[in-house]
Amino acid sequence: MDLTIFNAVIAVVIAIAFAAANAAYLVLAERRGAGRIQRRPGPNVNLFGILQPPCDGIKLMTKQLMIPGGADKALFMVAPVLAMAPAIMSFVTIPFSDTIVAHSMNIGVLMIFAFASFGGMAILLAGWGSRNKYGVMAAVRAVSQNISYEVPMLITVITVVMMTGSMDLREISLSQSGGIWNWNIFPISMKDGFMLQPMMPISFLIFFICSLAETNRAPFDLGEAESELVAGFHTEYGSMGFGLFFMGEYANIVIGASLITILFLGGWDCPLGLYPGVWWFLLKIYLLIFSFIWIRWTFPRTTIYGLLNLSWKILIPISLFNLLLTAGLLKVF
Amino acid sequence: MNIMDTINSMLPGFLTADGLAGIADEAAGVVFLIMCAITLIGGVIACNSERLVRAVAGLAVCFVGVAALYYYLNSPFVAMMQILIYVGAVCITIAFAIMLAAPEENKKHGPAGPLSGPLGLIAAGLATIGMIGLALKTDFIAMPKVNMGSVKLIGVELLTTYSMVFELVSIVLLIAIIGSLVIARHGRSK
Numbered sequence: 001m002d003l004t005i006f007n008a009v010i011a012v013v014i015a016i017a018f019a020a021a022n023a024a025y026l027v028l029a030e031r032r033g034a035g036r037i038q039r040r041p042g043p044n045v046n047l048f049g050i051l052q053p054p055c056d057g058i059k060l061m062t063k064q065l066m067i068p069g070g071a072d073k074a075l076f077m078v079a080p081v082l083a084m085a086p087a088i089m090s091f092v093t094i095p096f097s098d099t100i101v102a103h104s105m106n107i108g109v110l111m112i113f114a115f116a117s118f119g120g121m122a123i124l125l126a127g128w129g130s131r132n133k134y135g136v137m138a139a140v141r142a143v144s145q146n147i148s149y150e151v152p153m154l155i156t157v158i159t160v161v162m163m164t165g166s167m168d169l170r171e172i173s174l175s176q177s178g179g180i181w182n183w184n185i186f187p188i189s190m191k192d193g194f195m196l197q198p199m200m201p202i203s204f205l206i207f208f209i210c211s212l213a214e215t216n217r218a219p220f221d222l223g224e225a226e227s228e229l230v231a232g233f234h235t236e237y238g239s240m241g242f243g244l245f246f247m248g249e250y251a252n253i254v255i256g257a258s259l260i261t262i263l264f265l266g267g268w269d270c271p272l273g274l275y276p277g278v279w280w281f282l283l284k285i286y287l288l289i290f291s292f293i294w295i296r297w298t299f300p301r302t303t304i305y306g307l308l309n310l311s312w313k314i315l316i317p318i319s320l321f322n323l324l325l326t327a328g329l330l331k332v333f
Numbered sequence: 334m335n336i337m338d339t340i341n342s343m344l345p346g347f348l349t350a351d352g353l354a355g356i357a358d359e360a361a362g363v364v365f366l367i368m369c370a371i372t373l374i375g376g377v378i379a380c381n382s383e384r385l386v387r388a389v390a391g392l393a394v395c396f397v398g399v400a401a402l403y404y405y406l407n408s409p410f411v412a413m414m415q416i417l418i419y420v421g422a423v424c425i426t427i428a429f430a431i432m433l434a435a436p437e438e439n440k441k442h443g444p445a446g447p448l449s450g451p452l453g454l455i456a457a458g459l460a461t462i463g464m465i466g467l468a469l470k471t472d473f474i475a476m477p478k479v480n481m482g483s484v485k486l487i488g489v490e491l492l493t494t495y496s497m498v499f500e501l502v503s504i505v506l507l508i509a510i511i512g513s514l515v516i517a518r519h520g521r522s523k
Contacts (some may be wrong), residue, residue, distance in 0.1 A: 075390060107410055107484055114413040117421025121393055122429045128386050140432060143425060150421075167484060 010152035015091035023250035024053035026289065033293040059290045063239035068130060070137030071236065075129030080241045082122035082249035083171040090255050095170045097268040097278040108169035109157055113150075116214065120146045123233050126245070138232035139223045142303055145213060148308055149220075149259040150304045153210035154316040155290065157182060159319075159326045160184060160263045163197060173267025180271040197329070204264045206319050211256035213307070215249065217292055219299040220307055257288040372398030385431045393424040410484050455495060 028049055035042025041051035067073055093099035093108040098256040105111055120143045127139025163184065164172045176182045187198045213220040224232030234245045261267060261284040302310075375398055379393025399511035473521040491499050 072384065072387065075387065078390070105409060107413055110410070112414045114416040114421065117417055117425075120425045121390075121420060121428070124425060124432070125386070125390060128428070128432055136432060147422070147425065208511060246374070271351070 005047075008103070011092055012088070015088050015102065019088050019091060019251040019254070020247060022254050024057060026250045026253065027056070027149070027246065028053050029289070030293050030296075033290070034297045037294070037297040057243070058239050060243040065239045065241060066236075068132070068236050070131040072129040072131065075125045076236075077241075079122050079126035079129055080237065080244035082118055082125065084244045084251070086118035087248050087251035087255060091117045091251075093169065094255070094258050095173060095267065096281050098174075098276070100172075100278055101170060104168065104170050106166070106168045107321045109161065109167045109172075109259075112169075112255065113154065113157075116252070116255070117150070119214075119248070122248070126237070127233040130233075132236050133229075134229045134235050138222075138224060138229045138235075141229075142216055142224075142233060145216070145220065145222060145304075145307060145311075148311040149210045149213040149315075151310060152206055152319040153214060155262065155316070155319040155323050156206045156210070159199065159203050159323055162326060162330060163200075169262050169267075173262050173269070176266040176267045177276065179269070180266070183264065183266040183269070197326070199326050199329075202318065202322055203326075206315055207260060207263065208320070209310075209315065211260060211301070212292065212295065215251070215256050215270050215292075218296040219302050221296075221301060222251075222304050222307055244321035251293060253289060254285065257285040257292070260288055261285050278327070294303070364404075364482070368398055368401040368405060371401065372396075374398075386428060387430045389424055391429065393420050396420050396424065407478065412485060 008295065027044060031052075032042040032044075032049065035044075045052070067076055078305070090112045092102040093105050093111050095104065095108075123142045123146070124139050125215040127135040127137075127142075160172065161167055164175045166172060166175075176184055180186075184197070184200050185204045187200055216222075221232075224234070229235070234242055237245060258281075261281060265284050268276050268278060268282050270276050337396075339481055372395050373396030375391050375393070380391075382388045382391060390439045396415060400412040400415040403409075403415055
């Protein structure tokens with residue numbers, strides 16, 4: 001079917017609904033998970049707290065929007081929207097199954113990274129626009145973290161793109177179809193005869209760490225270290241401004257999990273080659289999100305120097321070496 | 334597919350996929366003008382705002398507008414690179430530098446004589462008239478589509494026909510990196 005305005009509108013509406021629903025219920029999952037790990041119930045009124053997210057939403061929307069006195073009003077208002085909108089744009093090109101994709105692009109990977117790069121701008125404008133010392137410091141931290149982890153992440157993606165020979169997310173998924181032994185995460189692939197890809201588990205590990213860091217999740221949540229910086233770059237935000245930052249953060253987590261699924265875990269492919277479809281995709285991304293939540297509540301926060309050293313001194317050299325080795329192997333075989 | 338057909342049949346005529354496709358062709362010109370307006374507005378904000386961070390935000394808007402124009406011109410690859418590099422890297426680096434250096438809040442105006450306003454106006458007017466004259470005189474030819482915006486062909490071209498340019502650009506970047514390292518080292522040894 002051609003891409004008409006009508007289809008585009010439907011796709012965007014579905015993307016917004018999916019992002020919002022995920023944001024709302026992942027907050028609940030996060031709080032339940034945190035409660036479970038810390039041996040307390042978490043939100044548990046009416047059926048595992050299923051009505052908690054709508055109540056939270058109503059509370060956030062009915063609160064007054066406060067703009068601090070010295071703040072730069074325009075930038076203060078623009079920043080939360082800028083955190084949310086690019087995340088929704090990225091959903092447009094993610095293939096949930098062989099047929100369920102809003103707009104398949106031959107440069108899908110590139111598009112997701114391009115729109116993810118707006119996130120840094122949003123954090124900077126939020127921190128600076130609210131004229132809060134904590135906000136500015138948190139913004140500087142978060143953005144230095146984002147740009148330093150973008151480098152190993154992009155280098156690692158190049159290895160996958162080289163293996164597949166395509167930047168189309170759908171093609172990358174299809175190249176891993178037919179069972180767990182074809183997935184990119186494993187060092188061998190049986191797809192087109194026997195193929196050795198020994199560096200892939202390392203790529204997966206680097207990509208996983210980088211996506212934790214890119215979404216500002218613990219142990220890399222230096223941008224909102226509440227013990228040092230109150231609440232980080234969104235200290236001054238109340239009501240729906242804060243809500244939009246939260247939705248943007250969880251939408252980014254879903255996109256990160258989807259990217260890991262598509263690049264390394266076979267997309268919508270079933271581990272045993274049976275009934276591939278959107279359900280496998282959703283199962284995989286929610287398992288990944290569960291592991292994100294698990295990591296967040298069981299690891300202590302790193303320091304900013306430890307964080308930057310991990311990226312520049314460990315991940316970038318390893319990923320460059322990984323890239324060279326993968327290129328060499330592709331040339332030899 | 335079936336769901337889409339059902340939804341289509343429930344809508345009034347002008348809202349169906351075919352109806353909107355008809356509108357889309359005519360709307361393309363309007364979309365082009367909107368993109369130009371976004372680019373220009375971003376540029377005006379970047380030049381005229383008193384606060385430097387606002388100017389950077391305007392610059393980002395301008396870059397997004399240019400990226401939209403690239404996309405409109407059937408080069409999604411260039412559009413995405415424009416966003417990734419100019420918004421995601423250049424703008425953020427500039428904003429970073431401004432925030433860390435914390436310059437004066439109010440822009441200091443350089444020495445400008447009383448003639449700067451009128452002279453600037455005359456120069457801008459002449460440039461505008463010249464541009465309009467050129468645009469009216471030029472015979473615009475629709476160029477044939479090259480390589481359908483294919484990433485692979487762009488890569489092949491970069492590494493064969495334009496490999497010299499490609500290497501030169503990478504040398505320039507290398508020199509920039511070494512220069513910044515030298516400056517940072519110099520500060521650290523003191």
